[in-house]
Amino acid sequence: MNTDTKATVMDIIAAIAPDADLNELAGDQDLREALDIDSMDHLNIIIAIHDRFGIEIPERDYGKLVTVDQLLTYIESKRAN
Numbered sequence: 324m325n326t327d328t329k330a331t332v333m334d335i336i337a338a339i340a341p342d343a344d345l346n347e348l349a350g351d352q353d354l355r356e357a358l359d360i361d362s363m364d365h366l367n368i369i370i371a372i373h374d375r376f377g378i379e380i381p382e383r384d385y386g387k388l389v390t391v392d393q394l395l396t397y398i399e400s401k402r403a404n
Contacts, residue, residue: 331376336348348391
């Protein structure tokens with residue numbers, strides 16, 4: 324796992340949920356529940372990942388991207404293609 328990728332994802336999350344304690348966030352926790360964010364904030368995370376990494380994320384994949392681990396795996400798989 325690329326540490327730069329994780330740092331970027333965490334920066335994105337911190338920008339959207341600035342009051343969240345990301346040090347307490349486990350990689351397998353549901354972001355919406357753990358950070359108390361709504362679906363719009365979750366969508367903003369996905370859009371920011373699209374913008375920062377330049378990868379297409381079809382709407383059908385949004386439901387698969389609910390944890391940090393899922394986001395990182397998805398990003399790495401798309402960048403490998």
